[in-house]
Structures are given as C-alpha cells and as structure tokens.
Amino acid sequence: MAPSATTTVTETESAPKQLKNNPPLDxxxxxxxxxYFSKExxxxxxxxxxxxxxxxxxxxxxxxxxxxxxxxxxxYEHGKDADTSFPELLPTTAQVTHLTPxxxxxxxxxxxxSLSDAGKDQLARFVAERKVxxxxxxxxxxxxxxxxxxxxxxxxxxxxxxxSGSPExxxxxxxxxxxxxxxxxDQYFADRVSSVAWHSDVSYEQxxxxxxxxxxLDTPETGGDTLFANAVEAYNxxxxxxxxxxxxxxxxxxxxxQVAVAHARGSIxxxxxxxxxxxxVRTHPATxxxxxxxxxxxxxxIVGMKKEESDAILKFLYDHIAFGADFHTRVKWEEGTVxxxxxxxxxxxxxxxxxxxxxxxxxxxxxxxxRPFETPFVN
Numbered sequence: 367m368a369p370s371a372t373t374t375v376t377e378t379e380s381a382p383k384q385l386k387n388n389p390p391l392d393x394x395x396x397x398x399x400x401x402y403f404s405k406e407x408x409x410x411x412x413x414x415x416x417x418x419x420x421x422x423x424x425x426x427x428x429x430x431x432x433x434x435x436x437x438x439x440x441x442y443e444h445g446k447d448a449d450t451s452f453p454e455l456l457p458t459t460a461q462v463t464h465l466t467p468x469x470x471x472x473x474x475x476x477x478x479x480s481l482s483d484a485g486k487d488q489l490a491r492f493v494a495e496r497k498v499x500x501x502x503x504x505x506x507x508x509x510x511x512x513x514x515x516x517x518x519x520x521x522x523x524x525x526x527x528x529x530s531g532s533p534e535x536x537x538x539x540x541x542x543x544x545x546x547x548x549x550x551x552d553q554y555f556a557d558r559v560s561s562v563a564w565h566s567d568v569s570y571e572q573x574x575x576x577x578x579x580x581x582x583l584d585t586p587e588t589g590g591d592t593l594f595a596n597a598v599e600a601y602n603x604x605x606x607x608x609x610x611x612x613x614x615x616x617x618x619x620x621x622x623x624q625v626a627v628a629h630a631r632g633s634i635x636x637x638x639x640x641x642x643x644x645x646x647v648r649t650h651p652a653t654x655x656x657x658x659x660x661x662x663x664x665x666x667x668i669v670g671m672k673k674e675e676s677d678a679i680l681k682f683l684y685d686h687i688a689f690g691a692d693f694h695t696r697v698k699w700e701e702g703t704v705x706x707x708x709x710x711x712x713x714x715x716x717x718x719x720x721x722x723x724x725x726x727x728x729x730x731x732x733x734x735x736x737r738p739f740e741t742p743f744v745n
Contacts, residue, residue: 403545408725415546415723420507420583423729425531425541427634435638438572439523441736444483445577445652448491454481455488469497469596469712470695478704479505479517486520489706490577494653498594498707498714500697506581506704507729511536514581514731521577522733525568528621528637529628533729537636540730542580542716547723554718561718564595564688565663567709567732570621572642575709576735584727585699589720592697592705595713597657599693600686601647606745609647613743616643616669617660617680624664643669645740646683650711657711658683659738687713699728710735 408424410417418424456462461474471492478501481489493499506514515524515538524538531541554561567575580592601609618641625639646668648659662684668676697705707714709732720726 403543404547407546412547415725418546418584418725418727420727422511423507423533423539423541423583423727425543426534427531428534428537429634431526431537431634431636433526433637435640436571436573438737439734441522441573441576441734443490443576443651443736444487444521445490445494448487448652449484450488450491452488452492454485455492464496465695465697466693468599468693469594470697471496471499472502473499474502476501477505478706479509479513483520490521491652493577493706494650494655494708494711497596497598497712498695498697498705501704501706502700503702504581504704505702506579507583507702511539514729515539518579518731518733520733522575522735523573525571525575525732525734526636527568527732528625528635528639529633538731540732542726542728542730544726546725548725549721549723551718551721562593562688562715563663564593564684564713564715565661566597566659566713567730568621569644569659569661569664570619570624570640570642571734572640573734573737574644575732577706577733578709579704579706579731580728581704582699582701582728584725585701586720586722586724586726589717590699590726591717591719592699593715593717594695594697594707595687595690596693596695596711597659597687597713598650598655598711600690601656601658603686603690603693610743610745612646612658613740615646615671617646617676618643618666618669619664620666621664641666644738647740647743648710648738649741650708651736651739654741655711656741658687659710660684661687661713710738 406412407415408418460476463472465472511533526537527540532539620641621639625635629635644659646660647656649656660680660683668679
C-alpha cells in the first residue's frame, strides 16, 4: 500500500537524502528510525498533535527478525465454498452500496470479527467479485493483534514483509504509517509530480497475497484516500487479438530493488530478496475471471522478449490500467473502516495529498494465496 516509505520501490527511493554517507550500520539504522517518525510526536509531546491512539501498533524495525526463504504451501481458496447469495455476510439488515458498476462496494451493519466460517467464505467470494469492499464501523482495530491475525489466517498463510515496519513482536502485520508532524511532502515532490504508484502487493513472491485486509488506526481529517483498479475489467477491455497474444506470456517480478533500497537507507531485511515469473494473465480460482497481472513497481520484463519489445508491451499495460478511470474506484477512510480487497485481481495506490502534518496510520494483514496460474484463452 503506497505511499509508505516501506512498501514499494517508488516510495523507498524517496528515503532520506540527509543520511550520512556510509555510516556504521547501527548508526544508520537509528537515524532511519528517527527520520521516519518522531517518538515525541507519537507520544503527544509535540504541541498541536495528539498521541497515537494505538501505540502498540507503532512501527518497529527489529534487525533480529531473520527468516529463511518462503517455502511453497498448498493454499485453499475458501471463496470456492461460498453461498453466492451471501446470507451470513450480507443479511437483510446490511446496507450495501456499490461505488461503481464494476469495482468497489461499501457495507454497513456487518461486523467482520463476528463472522462464522461460512461468512468468511462468503467474504472471500464477495470481495473477489467486487474487487474491493469497505466495511464501516468495525471493531477490528480494538481486537488484540493475535485475534486480528487469527481472523486473517483463515484466508491463507500470513506474509511477513521483508522490509516494512511492524508492531513489536508481530512481524506479520505490515504497517502504513506517516507520523504526526511529518511535513516531508515537499521533499517527496521535489522530483515527482504525483504520488500515484499503482501496484499489486509483493507480486514478486512465488505465492503473492489474495484476500487482503487493511484497517485504519488514525487518519487525517481529509486526504490519504486509496485508489483501486479492476484488473479483470482492464483485461476484458482488450481486443481478442491482443488478449490472445498475452496468453502464454510470463513476466519477471522482482523484490531485489526494494530490499536494496531498504538496506541503503538503513532499514532491515528480514529475508533475502526473490524474483519470480508469473503469467501476464492470471485466473482467479473462485470466479474463473482472468486479470492482468503486471505492475510498474515490481514487474521487470516479459520472459523471452527483447528489452524494447517487453518495454513497449508493459508500458501499454501499465498505462491502460493507470488511465482506466472507468474501472477505478476511490475509497475514503473514516473511523472504524476495514478495507478488504483481492490482491490477485486489483491494483491500488495511496495518495499523498495532505500537508498538515496529521497522522495516517493503518495496519495490513496479508494472507498469501495460490501461485498465479493461467487458463486457456477463449475468444
């Protein structure tokens, strides 16, 4: 989820330019933590800013967290078991508002933490169909972190991000945090005209995430919305000839650059970086829908093509997804919101559009899913 100095190559390249040249690693690490948020501001000791309401969710970077390479696992897609009339997830008392025809729904009157397993199955399927769903007035942030992780673990193995900040003792939680008093927007935009950075989370993993949860802890009064794009509809818009050409192609997705930038800025590296090949068109295991699966943050090259050929096709696909406002939606954050999206069939970007120093603090639970696969092209 961007922008978060901890998530994508685009964001991490904007890391502090004032860090000293080649200092001792421990010194650089301490300077890195100080740069990314002020402990005093988060504790409410800076005039004009309240303390963080969820201090146990503040980011830490523990260098002792070192993990071996991820091993393949058999993912079970619960969305395949769902009753598609969604009786447990969407009872008659629920208020359901579709944000656009093809992507995005807002739901009120349902408490995710109280769902039965059948309701969770329906959640996975409904999110796969609507791509992103904002559940309002949730108690998720007030659960204990182990209880929140238990809920998310139903949908797959928890992903531990290689470089991002996490709550102390819980590396499975990925944090998106811009601290109180942070006014580094001018620096961010010194060499950029936009904060939009479309991506699918950690697509470089062999088994990238599926049903993904992001919940708000603190949010600016306005700003910091998240954009989502429907990668299924993006595929559907292509001509039959172009779809047929894409089928059978694979592209490399790399986490190497993300880890390199994290190391250069003094951050941690929990696991050695990986590169994997995935089909450019992937199939969702529950809905059978086909989606474009490339993104400018982590996709590097189409396998078997010369650089110029690969660059031309990838640029077209990136631009097609980024400019497709008629298959985008925008989620506005409010108190108690949990946003659930299917990382297999969407892309997203946060927006850095508030400059009043207000805190933006969110937590992500990121269950991994199946290895991306492709089913045959059908005209």
